[in-house]
Each structure stands twice: as C-alpha cells, then as structure tokens.
Amino acid sequence: MTTPKPRVALFVTCLVDFFRPTVGFSAVKLLEDAGCEVSVPAGQTCCGQPAYNSGDRAGARALAEQVIALFEGFDQVVVPSGSCAGMIKTHYPDLFSGEPNWRLRAEALADKTHELTSFLVDVLGVAPLPVTFEGTATYHDSCSGLRELGVKDQPRRLLSAVDGLTIKEMHDPEACCGFGGAFCVKYDEISNAIVDRKVADVRTTGAELLLAGDLGCLLNIAGKLKREGSSVEVRHVAEVLAGMTNGPAIGETRK
Amino acid sequence: MSGGLTSLSFPKNAHAALANPPLLKAIAHIEETLVSGRRRAAEALPEFEALRDAGRDIKAHTLAHLDLYLEAFERKVVEAGGFVHWAADAADANRIILDICQKAGARRVTKGKSMITEEVGLNAYLQANGIAPVETDLGEYIIQLRGETPSHIIAPAVHVNKEQVAADFRRVHTDLDPKRNLDEPTSLLAEARGVLRERFLSADVGITGANFLVAETGSTVIVTNEGNGDLTQILPKTHIVLASIEKVVPTLEDVATIMRLLARSATGQEMSVYTTFSTGPRRAGDPDGPEAFHVVLLDNGRSAMLGSEFEDMLRCIRCGACINHCPVYRSVGGHAYGSVYPGPMGSVLTPSLQGLEKSAHLANASTLCGRCESVCPMRIPLPKMLRHWREKEFERHLTPKKARFGLAAWRFLAARPRLYGLATRLGAWGLARLAGRDGALRQVPLAGGWTRWRDLPAPEGGTFRTEWAKRGRK
Ligand code: SF4
Numbered sequence: 078m079t080t081p082k083p084r085v086a087l088f089v090t091c092l093v094d095f096f097r098p099t100v101g102f103s104a105v106k107l108l109e110d111a112g113c114e115v116s117v118p119a120g121q122t123c124c125g126q127p128a129y130n131s132g133d134r135a136g137a138r139a140l141a142e143q144v145i146a147l148f149e150g151f152d153q154v155v156v157p158s159g160s161c162a163g164m165i166k167t168h169y170p171d172l173f174s175g176e177p178n179w180r181l182r183a184e185a186l187a188d189k190t191h192e193l194t195s196f197l198v199d200v201l202g203v204a205p206l207p208v209t210f211e212g213t214a215t216y217h218d219s220c221s222g223l224r225e226l227g228v229k230d231q232p233r234r235l236l237s238a239v240d241g242l243t244i245k246e247m248h249d250p251e252a253c254c255g256f257g258g259a260f261c262v263k264y265d266e267i268s269n270a271i272v273d274r275k276v277a278d279v280r281t282t283g284a285e286l287l288l289a290g291d292l293g294c295l296l297n298i299a300g301k302l303k304r305e306g307s308s309v310e311v312r313h314v315a316e317v318l319a320g321m322t323n324g325p326a327i328g329e330t331r332k
Numbered sequence: 333m334s335g336g337l338t339s340l341s342f343p344k345n346a347h348a349a350l351a352n353p354p355l356l357k358a359i360a361h362i363e364e365t366l367v368s369g370r371r372r373a374a375e376a377l378p379e380f381e382a383l384r385d386a387g388r389d390i391k392a393h394t395l396a397h398l399d400l401y402l403e404a405f406e407r408k409v410v411e412a413g414g415f416v417h418w419a420a421d422a423a424d425a426n427r428i429i430l431d432i433c434q435k436a437g438a439r440r441v442t443k444g445k446s447m448i449t450e451e452v453g454l455n456a457y458l459q460a461n462g463i464a465p466v467e468t469d470l471g472e473y474i475i476q477l478r479g480e481t482p483s484h485i486i487a488p489a490v491h492v493n494k495e496q497v498a499a500d501f502r503r504v505h506t507d508l509d510p511k512r513n514l515d516e517p518t519s520l521l522a523e524a525r526g527v528l529r530e531r532f533l534s535a536d537v538g539i540t541g542a543n544f545l546v547a548e549t550g551s552t553v554i555v556t557n558e559g560n561g562d563l564t565q566i567l568p569k570t571h572i573v574l575a576s577i578e579k580v581v582p583t584l585e586d587v588a589t590i591m592r593l594l595a596r597s598a599t600g601q602e603m604s605v606y607t608t609f610s611t612g613p614r615r616a617g618d619p620d621g622p623e624a625f626h627v628v629l630l631d632n633g634r635s636a637m638l639g640s641e642f643e644d645m646l647r648c649i650r651c652g653a654c655i656n657h658c659p660v661y662r663s664v665g666g667h668a669y670g671s672v673y674p675g676p677m678g679s680v681l682t683p684s685l686q687g688l689e690k691s692a693h694l695a696n697a698s699t700l701c702g703r704c705e706s707v708c709p710m711r712i713p714l715p716k717m718l719r720h721w722r723e724k725e726f727e728r729h730l731t732p733k734k735a736r737f738g739l740a741a742w743r744f745l746a747a748r749p750r751l752y753g754l755a756t757r758l759g760a761w762g763l764a765r766l767a768g769r770d771g772a773l774r775q776v777p778l779a780g781g782w783t784r785w786r787d788l789p790a791p792e793g794g795t796f797r798t799e800w801a802k803r804g805r806k
Contacts, residue, residue, distance in 0.1 A: 098796035120749040132722030136743045224702040253659045257699025262781030269785035270663040300786030303772045328772035328789030
C-alpha cells in the first residue's frame, strides 16, 4: 500500500506573485519532486502583514480570515518566505485573542504552515533532486525566518548538496538588510544606511551570488547592488535548489 | 535631548546624523567592542540561556507583587536608619531632592552615572536652584562639559571620539599645561581623575541611581567600572539614591542571578569592576559612609504600565544590549531619537513617559528585525511592543493621512482577489514594460523613497497567478 501524497497548498506571497513568479515555480518543483501534491488556491492575495505592522489590526484580521478560510482544508501550507510564514505561524493566533473560534482555526493553520526550506528539511526530511550550480554564493538570513521560525541551517544544508556551489559566509549574515516593509520608504535614508552595510558585507565575501529566502530582502539588496553597479547576482534560494536559474537574476538585464 | 532635538523631528535628526562622519565612525566601534563582547561572554557561559529565563521569571514575579516588595524594601531602609520618599513624577522627585540638598546646606553635589536623573532632568533643576551638580563618571563628565545629554544608556559619550575629548579638556581645564599629552584614553582618564578628586572631597551631597533595590535587606546596589560611584556615595555627608520602582527585586540571591546577565549583556564583562551595596547610613564603628541615607522612589508613569501590554518593559535592567544590536541605532546614534532613552528600549518606554503624541516616529522607526529581543537578557518582546504602539497610534488616528490612505486602498484590493489579480497583472506588466530590457528601474513614479537610494528590480512580467492559470493548474 502506498501512502497518499500529502496535499500541500502553496502560499505564493504577494511579492513573489508580482515580482518573481520564478520563485513560485521553483517552490512548486521542489515540492512536487519531494512527492507532494501541490495546489495554489486561487483567491490568495496577501497575508496581511503590511496592515499588521502598521498598527491596523482590524485590516490584518480581515485578510487573515481570508487566508485561513482558503488554506485550512489542506494537509500542509508552504510559503517561500520566512516573513509571511512567520506572520501566519506566530502572529495569526495573536490576532484573534478575543475570538475563540477564529483563534482555534488560526492555531490549526499555524501548526501546518511552514517556510519552504524548513518544510523540506524539518518536515519532509528529503534531499532535493541533484542540481548543479557553479560558483560562490553567500547567504543572507532574513530576520523573520531566522528569529521567528529558526530558519538558519535548513537552507545551508540544502545548498551544501548543490554540485559546484561554495558558500562563503558574511561577517554578519544575521544583520537586518534594512527592508522592513514600509520602513524602507518611510525612513528611506536610514534604510539605505543599513542596506549599505549589508552590501559592504556581501562584497567582502567575494561571492558572485547572494541568496536568501525572502523576496523583500532580495529586492532591497539587489536594488542596492544594481545601483552601485555591482556584478553580484541575487536570487531566491529556491531558484538554485530547483535548478531554475536560466532566466536573469533579480534586477538583471534580460537577454 | 542634545541640541534640543525632539522625537518629532526624528527624520531630520537622522539626516543630520548620517551627514556627520565623526559620529558615524564613533558609533561604528560598538560592533567590535560591545557587540562582540556580548557574543563572547554569552558563548562562554553554557547556562546563559537558562539564566535569561531565570532573570525574566524573577522580574515577572516581582512585578506581579510590586506593592508588596516595595513596602518591604521601605521597611528595611527605615530599619537601617534611612529615609524613603515616594515621587509620583519628575517634578516631585526634583523637589524632594532639592529639599534634601537645601536642608543639608549643599552647594555642590557629586553624581554617579544615572539615567534616571536624566529622565527627571535633575541637573538643570539643581543648577537653576543654585546647586552645582558634578558628574563623576568619565563619560557623563565629558558630555557635561560639552553641554550634551547621554547618547547611550551605558556609554553616554559613545558618540564622541578621543580627539574631541582632548579638545574639551583643554577648553575647560584652564590650568592644564598645553604640553601635556592627551593622545591616549588613559591620559584623558588621568586628567579627569585629577580634576574630579578635588570635587569629590568638596561635595556636600552624593547622588546615585540604583541597578537594584533589595527588598530583603533594604539595600541599594550600583555597578560601575570606574569606582566613581563609591566615592560619590561614601565621601559626602548625605547620600541620595534616585531609583524607579521597578528596580526592586526580592532577595540578594536574585541580585546575584541577574548580575550574571547584566555585565555580560552590556559590555561582555563577567562582572563590572565595582558592585556596591548601600544599606542605611554609616553605623557606629563603620569606617566610612554617609551620615544620612535617602532613597527617592520614582513612579513617573510606571505603575500605569503594570497590567497593560507594556508591563514586560518594566523587566528592563538597562543593559543596553538592544541598543547595541539595533540596526537603526547603529545608523544614526542616540541623539537622533530626541528622547532620554534611545534605541528599541527607548522607543518602547518613551511614549509611556512623554505621551504618544510627542513620540511620533519612535515606534515606527524600526524594521522590527527582532535582534533586540533575541539579545535582551530579560527576554522582553520589544518588537511586539513597538507594534502595540503602532496600533495605539492607528486607533487614535495619529498615523499620517497619506500612510492611512495607502493602507486603506491596499486593504480594499487585497480583500477582493479578482480585482487584486487584475490590478497586479496590469502593474507588473506596466513596470516590466517601463524597465524594458534593463531588469531594474532607476526611477518609478510614487516610489521616490525607494529609488532615491536603490534601483527597483523590475517584475518578470506576468504575475505568478496568471502564469499558473495559463498552465491550466489549480
Ligand atoms: S530592553 Fe532588554 S536589552 Fe534593552 S536595555 Fe532593557 S534589558 Fe537590556
């Protein structure tokens, strides 16, 4: 008797949907290769984090209800972002502290929601299909994934199996990149000072590729590198793991 | 608030700080001193994480029974022959302290390093009433000479470099031999020592803060690295301790537990150089100590935090670790905040002290990266509390109109998946067209805050949802 495939829903995230569908397709490939049956529920938009971090609790709750209703029927929910996964896992239950019914549903969803690399390593425990990527990369630990969900070794473990890839660590890979959602435009000058330090740290590694698991940070760091005329490429970790690196890197000229 | 900066002008203050290379150079040192110090100290102590739990629990327990422990503390101080005064706010505290000084006929008071006297504005108040306060901690002494306020809670002069200090000493210590070498931190220290020694001896009253108040014994505790605190409280005839109510802990044992966290989190030292316990005035047969011992217990908004979503903040032991690890503080330094307490702990505390209206920006000027919470020895959920302030701001309609409008528009769309799909499809297509083959945009309408400093990577083209649907997938 074969065990039925786990029914996994992908929460694409609004940034991946808008800026970088390749990350979504990479996640689907990784999940399918690992034996999951993947769905992408139509009707998904955003997890509500922008409202939550702006103090708009009611707005965040409305979107959380939408996400809960859409995703609670699946066995597992996977998110290619530590920030959005963290929102669902650690903050949704908090949003419904006064409403026991919704709170239970939020907790149930939180329990089965996972950041992508953590799902592959901690839940499935499978090695992705072998891929090759020649070069040296450095890995930026995105804040929410790292500090809310404990995502640190998982992406590095997966990357260590990529043929031809060397990882060179930054002096401080856990330092914030300065994105911070609305922060990066509200306090743009400070945000710039922070991403400046991040980019300097990237540069000292000599790596030609920067990887991370969150598109917010990646857009910020890539944007800064491009502005400086740097040749360092920037990609989401899922792209490398899935071998979907034929297209241009983030912010890179199309061929 | 140095140079009269306020929290309301935070972005302008930050702009000025970012254009001040000596300041940026000075605060960059925090990385190799305080941050790496803490990391080494934490790694060297296997039970460090368990100690953090224990510290948190001690403080949480005390806060749950704060009235009880404060009364016990008061009884013990009185038993030991000291006096306890209760101050509801800053004005109260200042009045009480002035009164004690006047009754003691004081003209000059020495001070140990204390943020709480900054909070109540004691120096200016004493000065206005004809009493000269002399700061005796080297960092505090330096900024007093410069007419500034501390830019950091444990390293008040962290924003100043040694060349600036040498210049200040030559300006103020007028009898200083111009040939005297002041190139090294040690020679600066010796110079300050020489001047301060004489002041210690001529002071009538010594004022210190307290790192702990011990309910079991009625002791107040200070930790310092220079020993100046000891001279401040032992030499004058009167010793006044000003401390806020949440400094109390039940027992000496509790002090010992939290002490193991304090210096490690602050500087990476296992212990500060001096740890001094004061219990009442000098007793018959004591070799030294003050003749009168006063403790002024300050509330100043703290009791209102009890039972609120900000209660956890009262666990703070003022180690400064959250400040040292904050990417925003590390970019602009402490004065830009325009508040007595800078960095994450300051941004949580300040609205409670001075009101939310006067504290605009503080809770928002954070990426919520969470590093503060990850290093806080008391495990205070700082990002969560910053977000609580943002919620209060939003509830009270203090959030700027533009941000509110943008949020409402985005909310409207995000709650309507079909419309959202259409809007994002158009947006992604439009931006991709605008970028052409470039892959990144140097300028985008309405996104000036982003593109002033960095390119905006262009969308790939179609949204994921459209591409997915094109493949006939669900
Ligand atoms: S909030 Fe925590 S880390 Fe910050 S000063 Fe207080 S105890 Fe230290």
